[in-house]
Amino acid sequence: MKKSFIERAAAYPHIVWSVLFIIAPLIFVVYYTFTDADGAFTTENVERMFTSNYVLIFINSVCLALIATVICLLIAYPLAYIFSRMKEKWQRIMILLIMIPLWMNFLITTYSWMTILEDTGIINSILSLFGLSAHMINTPGAVVIGMVFCFLPYMILPIYTVMSGIDERLLEASADLGCSGWQRLTKVVMPMSLSGVISGITMVFVPSISTFYISQKLGGGTFQLIGDTIESYFVGTAINYHFGAALSLVLMILILISMAIMNHYTDSEQAERRRIK
Amino acid sequence: MNRKKLIELRGITKSFDGEVVLDNISLDIYEDEFITLLGPSGCGKTTTLRIIGGFETPDSGDVIFDGARINDTPPYKRHINTVFQRYALFPHLNVYENIAFGLRVARIRDEEEISRRVREMLEMVNLKGFERRHVTTLSGGQQQRVAIARALINKPRVLLLDEPLGALDLKLRKDMQNELKSMQKRTGITFIYVTHDQEEALSMSDTVVVMNNGSIMQIGTPTDIYNEPKNAYVADFIGESNIVDGVMIDDYSVKMSGHTFVCVDAGFGKNTPVDVVVRPEDVDVVAPESGMLRGKVTSVTFKGVHYEVIVDIGGFKWMIQTTDYVAPDAEIGVDIEPDAIHIMNKSEYSGMFGDYSSFSDELDALSENTEEEED
């Protein structure tokens, strides 16, 4: 049947919206990157990134984001596995409990972490009962804790979704074929949950590398991440849209490259599995 | 019989993404007729139905309804209603509201009339007392009945049924076949029925249209189709059949497997190569020395009412259905009566069907399944 007008036109408002407010803004990022304040073409903004301490900022950000992502994965994977083997009713409750912190305003929770980690904070007042003390606030470690707290649910949820989708009968079949508990995990569960792990990694790494409030509060301004730097050029005191745009462009490209690497890795993995079959 | 043409399809052609699904189809459908489009998945029967319903527009050709061309009439302006394959009941409405849907859309405001007509329909499909039930709580057979009631409430001229019994189990299917048939008789509405089940087609229809690869193979009454198949494809698709290469020696005389048989067909000319169809139930088993043909039994399967025997006669595997037990590897003779022999002209389908050398129920089922997935 010929499609009616509504059917054909239904997506048009969205398409127009996308062009105006998704594609056009990205074009402006590129435009601002390669122009100066007078609107003339320049590559100065890009060059500046490689000449000063900005390289260090990038390396710092990548390292912290990677550490946070790995910690999230290490915490989330066993957790998701435990969840997926629970009774369905309990699974639902657990997932709700994981999601609730997501609905909290992270500015507030990050601030709460300050209260917990401060030199006179909760952990130190507990430690002082034993005559101990630990300096945690304003260290990279505190920033990583903040990141893990904010983004851990984003790692748990996709892994759990994939794992709970694994048919119980597959595990029974593998046990029937002589797999031990460990083999079942490595030979059945792990390969099948890979897609969840991949989306979990993306969902944690991307916000971690671009955060600015966590590092401001828990890092105490002792060191800068990309997010802080970009923000300072847009709403801070030293406003420079052109250099800020350049930083964002590089951040975007950096993320695109890491996603491509990850996709390539999983693609080759899948290709290999297909070949083995 | 003085029948009035209700729907005419004239040279309908339709393709999807460059693939021809219907190739120049012409078909007349009469008033008060139960007509079945029969064929394997992908033969174009559902597309034909959707063109009549108005859900697809033919690339070329005309659809004529009651004398008027309706190619571009949208479905909501046609006096035709449909019972969809998976029922397509509205999940957010209960049984009553599903059936009343057509009336409400037609802006009938009189609640009493709606109530009366819905109850009438419920009575007809034997679902009294189900008004307030949610459609998702019904069994497949009950959903089927609701779908029929919903489609009939607007008193259409034509009811289209797209494999409506496909999802039901065997017993229920038989019951529903009878009910549908009597419903059609009672209402006098033209039923156009699509199925891939030849038994269903034969037992319900006034007219059967056998389709394959987007073309019509044969149109006729169930007995015509069964007894006088036009080509090897139809013969094979409708029931079991042995299709043997033969030569028409003369009128009423055909030679196959080295023996000349008396038959009832004439008019093929002399010494013409033909396809000969013999139904398995028409072959008689006799002693080896007294048979017209003789061969060796290769397999015997007990089927309940009869044994299914595969016999190798001169390298061609025949299927024979007999109530007498024969032993595997035994030598037997077979007799074929003249009226059991059907002669067909050679066609593009010759040699493709009717040999049971690789016969297996399971294989049959397998190939059917893959076809369905493609559909």
Place this chain on the structure above:
Amino acid sequence: MKILSRLYLILVFIFLYAPIAVMVLISFNSSESTTQFSGFSLYWYREMLRDSATLEALRNTLVLSISSAVVSTVVGTLAAVGIDRMRNRFMRGAVMSVTNIPMMNPDIVTGISLMLLFVFVGTLLGLESYLSFWTLLIAHVTFNLPYVILSVLPKLKQMDKNIPEAALDLGCTPLRSFFKVELPFIMPGVVTGFIMAFTLSFDDFVISNFTSGSSFETLTIHIYSMIKKSVKPDIYALSTLIFAAVLLLLVVYNMSDRSERDDARGKKRRELRFRGKEGGAAK
């Protein structure tokens, strides 16, 4: 093994709930300290309710998140219907890829890219202050759209394509068929999309930070500016109230979702969903 995994669960939940517990506790503090709990009081709740700037921000946030949720739900639902009907695979892929950009891109990049657009257009038009409620609304609708589309699309995919056809068959015009049959069917997806859009919008800080001017302050922006100065427990009191509201909403939503899930249709739908997943994995 069982005890070990229990212990592990408890540790993770302590980690996830410690800051929330701290927040709730401090909100009832009787002193001004955010580190030392000196006694129970509702002082900061009263204080918070007396702060007109906070209440103004709360009102602004509600106006913004409701209007952005409404706009993105309408545009997104229509878009999902249009995308679902697209036969051209290339076009469909292109639209989906662009749709997903705000979800994949870091929020900060989405925020500054929109800001640059507004700055550019604003200076072009010679406007004094170009960031306003409207720029915020545009930004919020933009990042909400993919979530609405992605919650409606699966519903459309689940729907038997014969269902809208059955409505046409029974006399509905395509428009009536959409409102009478399709919309009720995809309603759960539309509602989920609306709720997601509302909460994302309510909670957003990063993108608002770049697209809001001084004339229209949302709650998160307000909190951010308060945190920059000194924090008093009144923010905690406000957050505790919001947390309680969200919790209530979640519980209600989950209960209604569960009762729906328990009927036969829900079971079938779950099967379908699972099958859909398998199909996706096979690709």
